[in-house]
Amino acid sequence: MTDPVTRWRERAGSAVLLDGFHALKHALRFGAEILVAVTTDRRAALALAGELAPDVRDALDALLAEVPEGTYASFVPRPHPTAVAALAVRPSREAQLGVLARTPRTAPVVLLDDPRNLGNAGAVIRLAAGFGATGVVTTGTLDPWHPTVVRGGAGLHFATAVERVTAAELPPGPLFALDPEGDDLRGVKLPDDAVLAFGSERSGLSGELRARADHLLALPMRPQVSSYNLATSVAMTLYHWSATGGAFPVAEGGA
Template structure:
C-alpha cells in the first residue's frame, strides 16, 4: 500500500527512518537541495539524486495538493509488528482528532516509545494523521488493534481519578492508555487496565491536550528510567 507524504519535513523523516520511497517530486530541485542543506545536511545528496522536478499541475496530480515547501513523495506503507518491547507502547482509545493523533506519534517518536496503536475506526495512517506526525510514522511501529483483548503487558490507563503519576513507576514494556479527547477512556479499556494513574495538574485547570498528556507520561518514564 502506498501513502502520500506532504512537505519537506515529512519526506525528510521518512527517509531517515528507512521508508521505501517510490518517487519524490519537487517544484524546484535547487531549492529543495538548498532546503536540505540548511535543515537536513545528511540528505543533501539524496535530494540531489532522487528529486524529480515537476510543474505545479503535475505536483498536485501526484501529491494531491500543493505544499509551501514544494516537496512531496509517494512511499510504501511498512508492515507493522509489535513484538517484545523495550519501551512503552502508547494506546489511543478511540481518538477522534486526526491532527492530535499525528502529534502524538510525533512526540512518541521523539521520546522513544515502543509504538503507537489505536482502538476505534480511525485509520492511524490517514493523510491527516500523517500530516500531523511530520512523517514520523516511519520512526516507530504505528497501527490499529481490533480490541483490548489484543493488548499484552501491563496496561496503565490515564484518568483524573487515578493515583498520582509522580508516585508511580512505568515499566519498559507497559501499555500507556489514553482516552479520546471528548469521552475519555472507554469502559472496556478501563476494565482491562492494571493500574489507573493521573497526571499532576494545578487546581482549577480542567485538562491537558492529548499530546501534552502523552509527552508527560513518556517523559516521566524516561526520566526515572535514566535515574535507575
C-alpha cells in the same frame, strides 16, 4: 522507467503520502521505501536539504523530480510551504504487529483509545518517535496512516511501529490507563514494557479499556481545569517514564 507523474497516479491510492520536506526527510532517515518524490523547485529543495538535513541530501538528489506547480498541487490536499511531496510504501500490518508483540520491550507502547482528531494523532506519533517509544496503536475508526496524521507526525511513522488494532490485538505488557480518578503519576515508576493508554479527546477511556487496566494514573492538574490536550498528556507521561529511568534515546543531531 515511467515518468514521475505516471508513477504517482499509479500508486497514489495505496501508498503513504509524505506531505512536505520534513516528512520525506524523516521517512528517508528511518528506512522508508520511497516510490516517487516531486517538487516544484528542485534546486530550492536540495538547498533546504543541504541546510537542514545534509545526511539525506544525496538520497533526495537521486529521487526528486521537478513538476509544474499545478501538477504538484493536484497531488496533495493543500500545498506545503516546502513544495515537496512523496509516496512511500506502507509497512505491512503483520510486520507492525510483530514489532509490537515482541518482548521484552525497552520502551512503552502508546495506546490511543478511539481518537478522533487527526492532527492530535499525528502529534502523538511525533512525540512517541522522539521519546523512542516502541510504537503507537489506535482503536476505533481513525486510520493512523491517514495523510493528515502523517503530515502531523512529520513522517516519523517510519521511526516507530504504528498500527490500528482491535481489543484482542493489544500489545502485551502491564496496562497503565490515564484517568482523572487514578493515582498521581508522579508517585509511579512506569516500566519499560508498559502500555500507556489515553482516552479520546471528547469521551475519555472506553469502559472496556478502563476495566482492563492494571493501573489507573492521573496527571497533576490545577483544580477547575478540565483537561490537557491529548498530545500534551502523552508528552507528560512519556517524559515521566524517561525521567524515572526510561531508556531515552540520545540525540544524534539533525533537524
